[in-house]
Amino acid sequence: MDLQKLITKPRKGVKPHKAAEGLDVVGKSVLRVDGWEKITGAAKYTDDLEFGPGLLYAALVESPFAHARIKSIDVTRAEKLHGVVKVVTGRNFTAKFGLYMNDRYVFATDTVRFVGEQVAAVVATDPKTALRGAALVKVEYEELPAVMDAVKALEKDSPLVHPDLKSYTHVPWFFPKPGTNIAHWRKIRKGDLAKGFKDADLVMEDIYTVPRYAHCAIEPHSAIGLYDASGRLTMWTSSQSPFTQRHVFAETLKSFGLSHKDVRVISTYIGGGFGGKAGVTMEIIAAALAIAVPGRPVKLLWSRAQEFYNTYQRLGCTAKIKMGVSKAGKITALDFKLHWDSGAYVEYGANVVNAAGLSASGPYKVDNLSIDSMCTYTNLPPCGAYRGFGYSEFLFGLESHITRMARELGIDPVEFRLKNAIKEGDTLPYGAHMNPTGIRDAIERVAKEIKWGVKEKSRDPRKVIGKAQVCFWKSPAMPPNASSSAFLKFNEDGSINLLVSGMEIGQGLLTVMAQIASEVLSVPVSKIRVETPDTDRNPYEWQTVGSHVTWGCGNAVKRAALEARERILDLVQRVHCLDKSTLYLEDEHVKCRTKPDFALRFSDFVINGIQADDHTFKGGPIMGSGVFMPEFSSAISDPETGQGGHPNVHYTTGSAGIILEVDRETGKMKIKKVALAVDCGKAINPDLVRGQIVGGLLQGFATVLYEDMRYNEGGRQLNPNFSDYKIPTVMDMPDMVVPIIIEVAQPDGPYGARGVGEHTMIPCAPLIANAVEDALGVRIRSMPVTKEKVALAVKAAKK
Amino acid sequence: MKIHNIQFKLNGEKVALAVEPSDVLLDVLRGKLGIKSPKIGCDRGDCGTCTILMDGRAVRSCLALAVEADGAEIVTLEGANTRKWTQKLQKKFHEKNAFQCGFCAPGVILSATELLEKNSKPTAHEIKEAIAGNLCRCTGYEPIVAAIEETVKGR
Numbered sequence: 002m003d004l005q006k007l008i009t010k011p012r013k014g015v016k017p018h019k020a021a022e023g024l025d026v027v028g029k030s031v032l033r034v035d036g037w038e039k040i041t042g043a044a045k046y047t048d049d050l051e052f053g054p055g056l057l058y059a060a061l062v063e064s065p066f067a068h069a070r071i072k073s074i075d076v077t078r079a080e081k082l083h084g085v086v087k088v089v090t091g092r093n094f095t096a097k098f099g100l101y102m103n104d105r106y107v108f109a110t111d112t113v114r115f116v117g118e119q120v121a122a123v124v125a126t127d128p129k130t131a132l133r134g135a136a137l138v139k140v141e142y143e144e145l146p147a148v149m150d151a152v153k154a155l156e157k158d159s160p161l162v163h164p165d166l167k168s169y170t171h172v173p174w175f176f177p178k179p180g181t182n183i184a185h186w187r188k189i190r191k192g193d194l195a196k197g198f199k200d201a202d203l204v205m206e207d208i209y210t211v212p213r214y215a216h217c218a219i220e221p222h223s224a225i226g227l228y229d230a231s232g233r234l235t236m237w238t239s240s241q242s243p244f245t246q247r248h249v250f251a252e253t254l255k256s257f258g259l260s261h262k263d264v265r266v267i268s269t270y271i272g273g274g275f276g277g278k279a280g281v282t283m284e285i286i287a288a289a290l291a292i293a294v295p296g297r298p299v300k301l302l303w304s305r306a307q308e309f310y311n312t313y314q315r316l317g318c319t320a321k322i323k324m325g326v327s328k329a330g331k332i333t334a335l336d337f338k339l340h341w342d343s344g345a346y347v348e349y350g351a352n353v354v355n356a357a358g359l360s361a362s363g364p365y366k367v368d369n370l371s372i373d374s375m376c377t378y379t380n381l382p383p384c385g386a387y388r389g390f391g392y393s394e395f396l397f398g399l400e401s402h403i404t405r406m407a408r409e410l411g412i413d414p415v416e417f418r419l420k421n422a423i424k425e426g427d428t429l430p431y432g433a434h435m436n437p438t439g440i441r442d443a444i445e446r447v448a449k450e451i452k453w454g455v456k457e458k459s460r461d462p463r464k465v466i467g468k469a470q471v472c473f474w475k476s477p478a479m480p481p482n483a484s485s486s487a488f489l490k491f492n493e494d495g496s497i498n499l500l501v502s503g504m505e506i507g508q509g510l511l512t513v514m515a516q517i518a519s520e521v522l523s524v525p526v527s528k529i530r531v532e533t534p535d536t537d538r539n540p541y542e543w544q545t546v547g548s549h550v551t552w553g554c555g556n557a558v559k560r561a562a563l564e565a566r567e568r569i570l571d572l573v574q575r576v577h578c579l580d581k582s583t584l585y586l587e588d589e590h591v592k593c594r595t596k597p598d599f600a601l602r603f604s605d606f607v608i609n610g611i612q613a614d615d616h617t618f619k620g621g622p623i624m625g626s627g628v629f630m631p632e633f634s635s636a637i638s639d640p641e642t643g644q645g646g647h648p649n650v651h652y653t654t655g656s657a658g659i660i661l662e663v664d665r666e667t668g669k670m671k672i673k674k675v676a677l678a679v680d681c682g683k684a685i686n687p688d689l690v691r692g693q694i695v696g697g698l699l700q701g702f703a704t705v706l707y708e709d710m711r712y713n714e715g716g717r718q719l720n721p722n723f724s725d726y727k728i729p730t731v732m733d734m735p736d737m738v739v740p741i742i743i744e745v746a747q748p749d750g751p752y753g754a755r756g757v758g759e760h761t762m763i764p765c766a767p768l769i770a771n772a773v774e775d776a777l778g779v780r781i782r783s784m785p786v787t788k789e790k791v792a793l794a795v796k797a798a799k800k
Numbered sequence: 801m802k803i804h805n806i807q808f809k810l811n812g813e814k815v816a817l818a819v820e821p822s823d824v825l826l827d828v829l830r831g832k833l834g835i836k837s838p839k840i841g842c843d844r845g846d847c848g849t850c851t852i853l854m855d856g857r858a859v860r861s862c863l864a865l866a867v868e869a870d871g872a873e874i875v876t877l878e879g880a881n882t883r884k885w886t887q888k889l890q891k892k893f894h895e896k897n898a899f900q901c902g903f904c905a906p907g908v909i910l911s912a913t914e915l916l917e918k919n920s921k922p923t924a925h926e927i928k929e930a931i932a933g934n935l936c937r938c939t940g941y942e943p944i945v946a947a948i949e950e951t952v953k954g955r
Contacts, residue, residue, distance in 0.1 A: 036894040039902030042837025042877035046903065049836040219841045219849050219937055220903045272839065272903025273937050305842040507900030507938045692897050692939065699940035723846035723935065731928045731941040738942060 067716030099348025187358030197334025197369025201325025220272020226291025313385030357391030467776025548756030560627025668791030697761025811879025
């Protein structure tokens with residue numbers, strides 16, 4: 002007799018375990034739990050909160066210079082203005098702060114380093130008075146030579162943005178070069194580069210440039226601070242990172258006697274983040290002002306212009322690429338030098354540089370590899386996280402270059418990508434091994450969707466059609482010990498309050514977390530309430546960035562739900578003397594495989610316990626907690642080679658293709674069709690994944706086709722508004738978007754899931770540049786690829 | 801500074817208040833009347849997230865002075881929730897995930913309400929034109945257009 006069969010064969014009348022039947026809620030496009038609130042206008046954002054007539058308002062005094070020494074600040078006239086409560090300068094707030102590198106100041110004290118930097122703040126009883134007061138503060142400056150370009154900043158006689166760099170504290174995986182403008186230099190050295198180039202049949206070298214960009218979340222940053230008589234600082238902020246903010250507030254303001262327990266951050270819904278509301282930017286000013294005016298709430302609300310020049314911008318990047326390829330179409334060597342313009346403060350931006358440096362090979366197997374990713378200070382606004390975190394920038398050069406080299410060798414660019422695409426187990430640039438990936442499936446399905454290889458003609462004789470296909474990958478960029486936690490509480494009626502601190506930033510996190518808890522506990526999503534966090538009540542989450550919360554926070558929620566399940570099963574086993582292994586949860590009941598008529602409703606015992614035969618009660622409130630930390634991760638490696646650590650937890654991969662119509666004369670482009678396939682491991686809510694694809698693509702195309710940030714010679718941004726910095730309207734939608742979901746499970750993800758939020762934006766720039774070349778034979782090497790640039794390139798090519 | 805006493809109908813109820821000549825309607829709605837669905841996005845008429853209905857027309861309340869509201873009938877999403885087209889739109893917006901962060905949703909829904917109240921059979925282009933002044937950074941607009949189209953079709 003087959004022993005194995007005997008063990009697994011279900012006994013008659015015994016219900017198989019639910020897991021064997023597949024999933025009930027995970028994988029279903031349930032409606033968003035935050036939907037009704039948002040579409041009725043009831044959802045509250047930070048600036049919607051009421052603080053009563055005692056609320057004070059702040060306005061800033063900002064630097065008009067890109068680099069200057071502050072000689073004096075005269076606040077006397079401002080202080081005399083009726084309605085002004087206090088004028089605050091950097092004198093009382095001398096501690097520097099930062100996420101990865103402590104280089105930022107609450108207020109500039111001796112030196113201003115970019116146009117728009119905060120020098121002082123005026124706190125008043127109403128916003129208009131605060132602005133009038135700010136205009137009365139007189140600051141005397143001595144202008145200093147400034148540097149606005151990341152490459153020029155490396156020259157020997159360049160002005161130094163941070164002469165005291167040597168004294169700055171930073172994470173151990175950063176390598177600043179004091180006495181220069183280099184804040185961090187990530188090096189990767191793998192294999193034998195010289196041999197790789199020797200083995201190549203074609204070596205091609207070029208430079209690709211990517212300017213700065215702005216997030217343009219429709220909601221500006223806002224923060225309200227209250228420092229009360231009990232010595233506690235409460236902050237209401239529009240933030241992707243409430244716990245990280247709490248930490249930074251507590252550390253920066255500890256000289257005022259604050260410890261972490263005294264700082265409370267409350268985050269409402271946020272009106273778009275895209276990385277711009279990660280970490281701490283303007284919120285530290287509101288925190289300092291609250292300390293300066295104890296007992297009264299102080300509000301700081303950013304204008305649209307401040308949103309552009311004094312939060313984070315996306316880093317500018319000049320990428321020098323040299324690649325060797327064999328006739329057979331294998332990449333034999335890659336030498337990639339990325340020079341990043343990170344602005345005046347790089348406390349977050351330097352980690353963008355680090356992340357790009359670790360992964361600039363793209364999703365390809367490259368055995369002979371050299372990457373230099375250099376973070377440079379300039380006297381332009383500070384840069385930091387933006388959806389894509391450095392990957393959009395290097396992919397523009399890399400994916401442009403790959404298509405050019407494949408064409409030069411007469412190899413089909415899609416074939417070329419299939420040939421070089423990374424596989425599970427391949428060695429990554431830093432020596433660890435690649436996670437499971439569906440990239441080949443993604444490439445093939447996209448190629449089919451855009452009819453790759455079939456040349457198409459426009460019906461309009463003035464227009465031509467070009468096609469392109471590229472690949473992408475991205476890993477969450479996070480410290481190796483970034484963790485998530487969750488807390489789950491049952492209520493009397495069997496409903497659940499699920500507490501997490503992952504932020505709902507539009508992606509649908511609350512819904513997905515409810516789905517995971519629902520799946521484990523058989524409680525419908527409609528009976529699970531998940532809300533935005535309050536750091537006093539909700540458990541820890543590092544930040545909602547890097548497309549990692551479905552994975553990290555999802556794991557914590559699953560563990561919390563499993564713990565609650567264990568407690569339920571333990572209790573039923575103890576009171577009803579049923580073997581735990583025969584019990585399962587279904588439709589909000591505990592059921593038993595060996596006793597088909599046994600069914601115990603959750604609402605009968607999850608708070609008040611189960612009554613035993615002797616009339617006593619056993620149990621009590623059912624709760625669960627879950628913690629997740631990627632314990633295999635490590636950021637320490639050889640600074641000269643980058644080898645040795647395991648800095649990235651996993652990569653999400655995919656491919657995207659485009660059919661682009663271009664007007665020969667005007668360069669005007671129309672996206673006829675775009676397809677994007679992403680391997681999300683498991684789509685917990687497929688409609689939400691599709692939402693990320695459709696939305697991310699347009700945000701990506703915006704950076705190629707429309708958005709164009711301009712500065713004058715003095716370092717002042719010329720277009721900090723939506724009239725002159727053009728983000729897409731509904732008129733700019735592609736004609737057709739085809740989202741494709743690939744599911745190759747991530748072994749350590751909840752139900753196999755990994756993140757997709759950023760990935761949908763990052764392939765757009767090379768898609769357009771490659772399709773333009775396919776259509777018109779001109780190659781654009783600098784972003785944005787505007788119609789003007791295309792038309793001029795066509796004109797120049799004709800000469 | 802001269803103070804103006806103004807009266808208008810707000811979401812069906814009469815309100816009377818004193819404003820300064822430079823007071824912006826959006827700030828008065830949000831700061832003095834507790835109406836929070838119109839948001840502050842750009843303060844210069846670019847983004848449309850402050851959209852309200854003024855005498856049935858979609859208006860950017862960041863570009864209107866409070867004194868201009870004197871005698872008008874103003875409806876924000878708080879009050880539009882009872883209008884036939886608004887309700888239908890909201891249902892479809894929910895089903896189609898025609899929002900993500902939700903910050904632009906009140907303005908978009910009011911712009912679409914104005915359209916459908918005037919023209920219950922708009923073309924695809926008319927739908928796009930009606931919401932072309934409402935910026936959304938999350939959705940890529942596709943689900944918004946789909947939600948409005950489905951509202952029109954009554955599916």
